[in-house]
Amino acid sequence: xxxxxxxxxxxxxxxxxxxxxxxxxxxxxxxxxxxxxxxxxxxxxxxxxxxxxxxxxxxxxxxxxxxxxxxxxxxxxxxxxxxxxxxxxxxxxxxxxxxxxxxxxxxxxxxxxxxxxxxxxxxxxxxxxxxxxxxxxxxxxxxxxxxxxxxxxxxxxxxxxxxxxxxxxxxxxxxxxxxxxxxxxxxxxxxxxxxx
Numbered sequence: 025x026x027x028x029x030x031x032x033x034x035x036x037x038x039x040x041x042x043x044x045x046x047x048x049x050x051x052x053x054x055x056x057x058x059x060x061x062x063x064x065x066x067x068x069x070x071x072x073x074x075x076x077x078x079x080x081x082x083x084x085x086x087x088x089x090x091x092x093x094x095x096x097x098x099x100x101x102x103x104x105x106x107x108x109x110x111x112x113x114x115x116x117x118x119x120x121x122x123x124x125x126x127x128x129x130x131x132x133x134x135x136x137x138x139x140x141x142x143x144x145x146x147x148x149x150x151x152x153x154x155x156x157x158x159x160x161x162x163x164x165x166x167x168x169x170x171x172x173x174x175x176x177x178x179x180x181x182x183x184x185x186x187x188x189x190x191x192x193x194x195x196x197x198x199x200x201x202x203x204x205x206x207x208x209x210x211x212x213x214x215x216x217x218x219x220x
C-alpha cells in the first residue's frame with residue numbers, strides 16, 4: 025500500500041494523471057489474494073486534481089492490511105477486475121493492473137478465463153520477487169520465471185507489459201515506471217497539406 029501511495033504522489037506521475045483535464049483518469053483499487061478475497065479499497069474515483077491523488081494515497085497508507093487467504097487466485101482477480109471495468113462503458117481505455125509475487129495456484133487459471141473478460145480490457149502487471157534470503161542469482165531467476173509466466177498467461181491487449189520489482193522495497197519504483205508508461209498521452213497533430 026505504501027509503495028502504491030508513493031508512486032501516486034510522484035511528481036511525474038501526478039503530472040501525467042492531470043495532463044488532460046477534460047478527460048480525467050478514473051481509479052478503482054482493490055486487493056486480492058485467494059478466490060474469496062477481493063477487497064475494494066478505493067471505489068471509482070475521478071482524478072481531477074492533486075487533492076484527489078493525495079486523498080487516495082492517504083487512504084492507502086492508513087488502511088490496515090486485511091486478513092486474507094494465503095493462496096494466489098490470479099484468474100479470480102482478473103475476473104473481478106474485468107467485471108469492475110465493464111461498468112465503465114464511457115472510458116476510451118480500460119486497463120487492469122495486477123501485482124503479484126507468485127503464480128496462480130487456486131481457482132480458474134488465468135489462461136482459461138481470457139475469453140471471459142471484456143475484449144477491450146488491457147492487463148498489465150508487476151511481478152514482485154520475494155527476498156528469500158537466497159543469492160542474487162536465485163532472486164533474478166525467480167523474477168525471470170515470474171515475468172515469463174505473467175507474459176504468457178496473464179497480460180493481454182495492445183502494448184500490454186510486465187514490470188518487475190526485485191523485492192517489495194522496490195515496488196514503488198516499479199509502480200512509478202508502470203504508471204508513467206500507462207499514462208502516456210498519444211499526441212495527434214494536424215496534418216496540413218502543402219499548398220501547390
